[in-house]
Amino acid sequence: MRKYKFFLNLDKEEQWLNEMAKQGYQLTNKSSFGYEFQPAALEHAAIKIDYRTFKKKVDFEDYLALFEDCGWKHIAGTKSSGAQYFMKVDESGNEDIFSDADSKAGRYKRISDMWMTLASTFIPLFAVLVSTGSIKIGALLNPKLLYYTPGLWEKTGSSFWSAFWFETPFAFFRGFFWMLIPLMILLYLIFAYKANKQYQKTQEEKYVK
Numbered sequence: 001m002r003k004y005k006f007f008l009n010l011d012k013e014e015q016w017l018n019e020m021a022k023q024g025y026q027l028t029n030k031s032s033f034g035y036e037f038q039p040a041a042l043e044h045a046a047i048k049i050d051y052r053t054f055k056k057k058v059d060f061e062d063y064l065a066l067f068e069d070c071g072w073k074h075i076a077g078t079k080s081s082g083a084q085y086f087m088k089v090d091e092s093g094n095e096d097i098f099s100d101a102d103s104k105a106g107r108y109k110r111i112s113d114m115w116m117t118l119a120s121t122f123i124p125l126f127a128v129l130v131s132t133g134s135i136k137i138g139a140l141l142n143p144k145l146l147y148y149t150p151g152l153w154e155k156t157g158s159s160f161w162s163a164f165w166f167e168t169p170f171a172f173f174r175g176f177f178w179m180l181i182p183l184m185i186l187l188y189l190i191f192a193y194k195a196n197k198q199y200q201k202t203q204e205e206k207y208v209k
Contacts, residue, residue, distance in 0.1 A: 001025060004034040008194050010049045010107060021045030030076040030085055046088035048097045051107040054079040070094045101205050108199035115192035119185050126181045139175045146171035
């Protein structure tokens, strides 16, 4: 069974995965295409999520071995995927994969840094496209600049409308497709902000307890 969801809050994602496990569906894989589950009887489901990437395979294997020694089995994630999913398989193992609030909060800091890196990658690209004229900002105020058909605006009647409607999809694509770039930058910055807020909130939990 496959389900499609998007989470910015890892705690809420853990809660959902644990609820799925209690309903008899165990997480077997997580990718950009969604969550994959298989039927399984799990009376005491416990799934936790960390966020880490690794450059070397040996470092990733050592990381997984550390959790296995503490009673947690790695069930989804790769060395470069970031999100790492663990399920408790040893009842005598540690109750959590994090030793304290700081280490638990650290995953949100890494996620925030990831989103900021993505935003920082697209900002100079957008600036270059604007400075070289590849993106026509002026078209927002004067959409006629996007139409290349010779003499289009001098045509009248059916001749004008047939040419206008024929080129409009192309004009829209060349004029506004670029808006995906600032939209992505904005979304990445929002995601980074939300992850950083969760980082601060999780860190504060140690003072409440």
